[in-house]
Each structure stands twice: as structure tokens, then as C-alpha cells.
Amino acid sequence: MHKCGACGRFISPTEGVRCSGAKCGEAYYHSKCVGVKGKVMQGWRCPECKKNIARDNKAETPVRGAGSQVDLECSHYSAGTPDSPVLTQQPALADYREPASVSLSTDNRTGTTGQLLSDNPPVYQLILDELRVVREELTCFRKHMEEELATLKGSVSGYSERIDTLEKKVESLEQRACDSTRVDSVIAELRQQLEDRDQELLAxxxxxxxxxxxxxxxxxxxxxxxxxxxxxxxxxxxxxxxxxxxxxxxxxxxxxxxxxxxxxxxxxxxxxxxxxxxxxxxxxxxxxxxxxxxxxxxxxxxxxxxxxLTKSNRQLFRQARDAAGQAGWRFVWTKHGRILACCKPGDPTKRIRSETDIQALFVSPISLANESA
Known part of the structure; x- marks a missing residue:
């Protein structure tokens, strides 16, 4: 008869399992105490001997979790009677899950309230603090952007007014440019009137x-x-x-x-x-x-x-005579201070008042094209 290494009660060799570890010295354990079911393989070790085995750095060596107290395959003691502690098996890794939430209610067994919150603040509280800081930064950034947008709107409004002013000036200049042709024609007409008046004085x-x-x-x-x-x-x-x-x-x-x-x-x-x-x-x-x-x-x-004739009319009369001779016009004369021309007897008489009239009368489009070429 042997005593169980876990509960201390007597056990027959046929009812228990034997540990092959050196620390236990081939001690026996109840199958229920060590959570063993079915046939035990040769060289089996109890949880205490198994956790004292030296580990190597090979890739197939299992890594112990950071928050676990014992190896997942080792057993630990659960609450039982003071005299007979019961050794229970740690759940497997595949069955392990993180708690869904942290309870803030009073523990019925210990009578403590939120011991985890008082000792270590939860992750969601840190997240809330970070979110609060981010919210404040976003609020400041929003105010800054609103100020920048207001300044930008003012600048755009000022530039829009300046552009409108420039457009009005451009329109005014374009109008003046269009009116310049009229002004030139008016000036030419006034010069012609002054020339006619000067010629009238020489009547x-x-x-x-x-x-x-x-x-x-x-x-x-x-x-x-x-x-x-x-x-x-x-x-x-x-x-x-x-x-x-x-x-x-x-x-x-x-x-x-x-x-x-x-x-x-x-x-x-x-x-x-x-x-x-x-x-x-x-x-x-x-x-x-x-x-x-x-x-x-x-x-x-x-x-x-x-x-x-006046000086201008005298020069114009000379140019008209030269152009008429080249164009084949036979008659160019003056009457009452006016310069007149006629191609041949019976043709209508043309009056010449400017060089433009000379170009229109005596210079043909063909001759102009030859001169430009």
C-alpha cells in the first residue's frame, strides 16, 4: 500500500499512477487527483516533476504565457477542505479565454469592490483619456481653421473687388481703343475742314x-x-x-x-x-x-x-498727277481749290481730298500685290 502524493490517502498500485520523476521518487497518485483518464504512458511525470524539467531553446519547446502562474499542462491546487486539498488540472490552451468584462460588483466571497480598478486602471479608461485629449486638439484645430478660413474669405473678397476694378478698367480701355478709331476719323475730318478753310482764304x-x-x-x-x-x-x-x-x-x-x-x-x-x-x-x-x-x-x-494752293494741297496735287500718269489717267486739274481727276472724256469726275483717295483711284489691287511681293 502506498499513499497518494496529492491527497495523502492510501492507494493500491492498481488504482493509481506512478510518477517516474526523480523529485517524487516514484510516488503514486490517484488518477482523479492528477486528472488522468485511461491508460498512462510509460515515463509519466506528475505536475510538480514536470514543471521542474530544464527547458532548452529549441523551436519545439513550448513557451509559457506571460500571465500564467503554472504550465498549462501542470496541475494546481483549488480551494477544498483545509485538511484534504484537492489537486485539479489547469484547462488546456485551446479552452483558455480572456474574461469578457471586468465586473465592478462586490465579490461575494471576498467582499472587495473593484480591486482591479483601484490597483490598475482598465484599458478603456486610458482610451477615454486619449480620446479626450484628441478631442481637445481637434477643437483647437477647428477654431484655428475657422479663423484661417475667415481670413481667407476676407482676402478672397478683397481680391475679388480688385479683379472687378481691373475688369472695369480693361473694359474702359477697350472702349477707349474702340473709340480711338472714331477719334482718328474725327481728327482727320477736322484737319480736312481746316485745310478747306485755309484754301478758302486763298480764293x-x-x-x-x-x-x-x-x-x-x-x-x-x-x-x-x-x-x-x-x-x-x-x-x-x-x-x-x-x-x-x-x-x-x-x-x-x-x-x-x-x-x-x-x-x-x-x-x-x-x-x-x-x-x-x-x-x-x-x-x-x-x-x-x-x-x-x-x-x-x-x-x-x-x-x-x-x-x-496750300502747301498740303500742292503736295497732294503733285502726288495725284504722278499717280494718274502711272495709272493712265489723262486729266488732273484744280478748280476752286479742289483737286479733280478724270480718266478720259465722258467719264465721271472724281475729287481727291487725301492720299487714301489716290490709293483708291489710281493704285489697283494687282499693282499693290506686285509691290508687296
Whole structure:
């Protein structure tokens, strides 16, 4: 007969199991005390001997859990009678589960309330503290973002006003640019009106060109002589003024002394426009008159009587004559200070007031294309 190593009661060899560990010295245990069912394998050890076996670092060596007090395969003592403690088996690893919740009620056996909460705060309390801190940070961040958004809205509003102002200025400039064309046309029209008025002031003037120029000549006497030759009766009282105008051109290289290369024209202002018209009409009738009967030195040469034009109209008349000759127009003349042109007899008369009219009349699209090429 042997005593059980767990409960201390006698046991027969056929009723118990024997431990092969060195510490127990081949002690016997009740099968119920050590939780053994069925046939026991050879070399079986009790829980106390088994937990004292030296462990190695091999991969197949089981690792003890951090929170376990004994090995899962070892047994531990449960509450029993003071005199006969009962050895029970620890549940297997597959059957082990964490408690679902921590009870805050009073323990019926010990009479303590929330000993775990008082000693170690639970995880959810730490989580709540962290969430509270995060909430405060989010609140501060939200306030900061609201302030930034308010500032951004103010800036956007200011920029929007400035953009509106710039758009109005751009529209104003575009309007002014569109109006500039009108302004240019108005300016051109005003210039033309001033030119017409200046030409109107010369309505009583005539210009006699290609008359030999000599020293100490009397332009008034020359004009009276020309009028008698043309058959127009003039008196000195009908002549307001008569003089040569322009710059004198001399040939300094002449062997006989400086001579006039081209004589200056004589400008005559009459008292009445009718006298001017009579002189011009008679000059056209007697076209080809020369200085043979004017008592002037030198060989006889043709002279011309025309209306007096302003500087701008004189240049425009010269350009019109050159362009008409290139375009094949036969007639270009002036009447009452106006420049007129006609291609051939019977064609309508065209008035020329600017260079644009010259381009439109005499310069064809084909010639413009050839010049651009």
C-alpha cells in the first residue's frame, strides 16, 4: 500500500499512477487527483516533476504565457477542505479565454469592490483619456481653421473687388481703343475742314510760274502786262499784292556769275474773285502763251497761271498727277481749290481730298500685290 502524493490517502498500485520523476521518487497518485483518464504512458511525470524539467531553446519547446502562474499542462491546487486539498488540472490552451468584462460588483466571497480598478486602471479608461485629449486638439484645430478660413474669405473678397476694378478698367480701355478709331476719323475730318478753310482764304490768289527772274523787277508791272496779253483788263487797284515766294535757287558754278536755276513763282492776290476766274479762264483759252511780248530778257519760254494752293494741297496735287500718269489717267486739274481727276472724256469726275483717295483711284489691287511681293 502506498499513499497518494496529492491527497495523502492510501492507494493500491492498481488504482493509481506512478510518477517516474526523480523529485517524487516514484510516488503514486490517484488518477482523479492528477486528472488522468485511461491508460498512462510509460515515463509519466506528475505536475510538480514536470514543471521542474530544464527547458532548452529549441523551436519545439513550448513557451509559457506571460500571465500564467503554472504550465498549462501542470496541475494546481483549488480551494477544498483545509485538511484534504484537492489537486485539479489547469484547462488546456485551446479552452483558455480572456474574461469578457471586468465586473465592478462586490465579490461575494471576498467582499472587495473593484480591486482591479483601484490597483490598475482598465484599458478603456486610458482610451477615454486619449480620446479626450484628441478631442481637445481637434477643437483647437477647428477654431484655428475657422479663423484661417475667415481670413481667407476676407482676402478672397478683397481680391475679388480688385479683379472687378481691373475688369472695369480693361473694359474702359477697350472702349477707349474702340473709340480711338472714331477719334482718328474725327481728327482727320477736322484737319480736312481746316485745310478747306485755309484754301478758302486763298480764293482770290493766283500763281504765275516759269517767269524769268531778274534783279530789280516789278512783279505788279509784270502781272499787268500778262493780263493785257491774256485780254483781261486789270488796274493796279485790282491787285492787292504781287511778289515772288519761296527759296531762291542759284547756280554758283556758272562762269558768268551766280544765276538762277529755277525762277520762283509770283503770287498775286486780287481784290475780287471774279477777276481771278477771268484770268484763269483766259489762260486756259490761250494755253501755250510765252514771254515773247512781255519785254523780258532771255529767250521766250512758256509760263503758267494756276490757282494758288496750300502747301498740303500742292503736295497732294503733285502726288495725284504722278499717280494718274502711272495709272493712265489723262486729266488732273484744280478748280476752286479742289483737286479733280478724270480718266478720259465722258467719264465721271472724281475729287481727291487725301492720299487714301489716290490709293483708291489710281493704285489697283494687282499693282499693290506686285509691290508687296
Amino acid at each position: 482770290n490768289d493766283i500763281e504765275i510760274s516759269h517767269l524769268p527772274e531778274v534783279n530789280s523787277e516789278n512783279p505788279t508791272h509784270v502781272v499787268l502786262t500778262i493780263s493785257q496779253k491774256l485780254g483781261v483788263k486789270l488796274d493796279e487797284r485790282d491787285i492787292v499784292s504781287a511778289e515772288r515766294v519761296g527759296r531762291r535757287q542759284l547756280n554758283a558754278a556758272s562762269p558768268g556769275g551766280p544765276t538762277v536755276i529755277r525762277p520762283r513763282p509770283i503770287v498775286v492776290r486780287l481784290t475780287r474773285r471774279s477777276l481771278r476766274d477771268d484770268l484763269l479762264k483766259s489762260a486756259r483759252v490761250r494755253r501755250g502763251a510765252t514771254t515773247a511780248d512781255l519785254d523780258m530778257a532771255g529767250p521766250a519760254q512758256r509760263f503758267y497761271i494756276n490757282e494758288r
